[in-house]
Amino acid sequence: MSKPIVATTSLAGCFGCHMSVLDIDDRILELIELVEFNKSPINDIKKFTKKCDIGLIEGGCANSENVHVLKDFREHCKILISLGECAIMGGLPAMRNGIPVRECLEEAYLNGLTVAGNTGKIIPNDPELPMLLDKVYPCHEVVKIDYFLPGCPPRADLIWDALVALITGDEMKLPYEVIKFD
Amino acid sequence: MKNTITKTIAKYHKDKTRLMDILIDTQEELGYIPKEAISQIAEDLHMSEVDVEQTISFYHFFSFQPTGKYSIYLNNSVVAVMMGRKEVASTFEQELGIKFGQVTADGLAGLFETSCIGMNDQEPAAIINNMVFTRLTPFRVKEIVRDIKEGKPVVDMFRASFGDGKNASELIRSVVSNNIRKIGPVLDPFYKPGEAIKKIIKMKPEEVIEEIKRSSIRGRGGAGFPTGLKWEFCRKIEADKKYIFCNADEGEPGTFKDRVILTELPRLIMEGMVVAGYAVGATEGILYIRFEYKYLERYLENILQKAREKNYLGKDIGGKKGFNFDIRIQFGAGAYVCGEESALIESAEGKRGEPRDRPPFPVRRGYFDMPTVVNNVETLCSAVKVILNGGEWYKSFGTTESTGTKLLSISGDCRFPGVYEVDWGFSINDMLEMVGAVNSEVQAVQVGGPSGALIGPNEFNRILGYEDLATGGSLIIFGKHRDLLTDVVLNFTEFFIEESCGSCSTCRIVPTILMKKLKKILNARGVAQDIEDMTEWGKILRASRCGLGQTAANPILSSIKNFRHLYEEKVQKNKTFDSGFDLNAAVLESCEATNRIPNI
Ligand SMILES: Cc1cc2nc3c(=O)[nH]c(=O)nc-3n(C[C@H](O)[C@H](O)[C@H](O)COP(=O)(O)O)c2cc1C
Ligand code: SF4
């Protein structure tokens, strides 16, 4: 049997979740024995070259580009996993959700204390730029998500255990330490 | 301003537990509660400013910003919408040139929404500067706005006749109608105040409780707790002071019977409180009335005063040495959850109306942590009749499990909306006939308000009673032409979201999630799984602290149970998943802000 294929991406996230993937340390060698990577910042493959089995999504959707990437992942991956707080709930970026988009933009480009040099008083609006969404959406509010791995970031062991369980088909062990809240 | 507030604070003896009254008066004087007022109140009462602010922010009728010389609160309940609220609302907006939530530039008028104001039998209705205006039409709205622009005081704005009964009396002068359609032992117009007091002072308190227990009467506020037992618990607890609360918060959409009792039989309520006070050994009673009924204040205060003069209240009542009991009125400030007994007590202590953890129940630790009996208006009124005629007599009405009579507040699609006193055990079919609703044209009846059940014709043979359809008395009838999901279920769900106090994460979050799912289905983006999800997720709410959260999913759950086809018709047949996400809509705001044409 050919190896399962994994793809990953970071939408409106901080890459911390990807760092946590790397945090599995030397098990990364074991991982590349177990799976093949396709589109992912880890190997810098920019476009899907084939159908994948597992997609790991870090971050929620803050702009139109995030939505397109997420939909692309849904089309190409059999199983999608929301990885971390931002993908599951919007996380830190979603703190803007209570503030109208216009105010956010004006604060960032016109009125903010650290704004300097924007003499033309321009809010960037080049057609090439992704369009901001009215709020930051968790991934499952945009496409179907199959699994959720909580944490900010989820611990490396949790990611590892989840991937192994998925690949081997074994049930995932969820001892008390993993599901307790504090 | 400083002087006004100083006077107000002095009026309430610088007592911070009277913060509600201080804020109500300040709001009325100034039209809002400005920053300086908050500082002054905090300083004079030795509280922190945030403590004052958190109470203000809790209640709908308190405001940090000016609400206009004329503050218009238009009710947005289900029945108001059914009776033409939309046109009334848009006429207000047009005539005043503002949208809801705004105040005119000259500060003359403010326009706001508000939850059910207890006028379901005469909708659409609005409150303007504490006066209630009922049966509004676009024409009437134009007249009102013209009067506002001329600066007429609200009391002079009535053109047509006043309401029936005491509504027309000198101290009320309101257009509200009672619409009493059927009377029984409680609404008996030949009631003579004071007879029950004369009777109990010849009895031992324990005997009074025995008589109440013999009647098997249960609470009329919704929960149906046996009244005799409640009084007995309270009686048996040793304490320096005990209190009787009469719960006239009446916030469940569709109920208005307590308003009618307050208007026509206030002495009966007060006598009921005195009887309860005697039975449990309480010396102080608090009549907690929802803000929406503030137009009754002068009238009720006057009646309390007269009762004191007749020695029905005060010291040595009826000449009985040591029988002391007096009543004060506490107004709320717009919060449905304050009807919950422990929230009611918190509110009367001057705080946010957030329910307490129970146990301990109020009979053990209530007002100021002292044993407190909380009873509904109707319960106390019925208790007086039990004392006058005996528990056995009372049991001759109703069924074995639900003794006595029940006041029903009936509204919606029927010829004779209003208040009806019937024996428990009355069937829905009989009720429909009684109120002039054509059975074949009725699609559904909401029994017990939003927290109750929405039932269809196949269940109209069910009866009202604790053993079958328990109800606080709200019955709303929906004709065949109504859109149950949009007009009823969505409206009720939004009501719970609006009125949640926010303490429990379940009640704060789940109803909103359910509402989004419902909206998705209404927007033709739902799938079959959404119906299952709502059914499952609704169960989570049972973990909430009070009845509001525990029943907040009922409109959705009971309509899925009894009107499942309405949901199934609307979900997509060819899809198993649809998040309902709309990219076009989601980018609109930012494109407008940046002057871009969306290119998706
Ligand atoms: C959200 C909520 C609102 C309530 N509103 C009222 C009300 O407006 N009037 C009332 O009498 N009881 C109301 N209740 C019930 C009270 O908590 C309490 O059970 C009742 O006042 C007790 O009086 P009773 O035994 O005479 O019925 C409400 C309960 C909840 C949970
Ligand atoms: S969940 Fe935490 S670590 Fe992951 S992207 Fe969000 S902020 Fe970064």
Ligand code: SF4
């Ligand atoms: S259930 Fe809702 S209203 Fe009741 S205490 Fe909890 S949050 Fe407040």
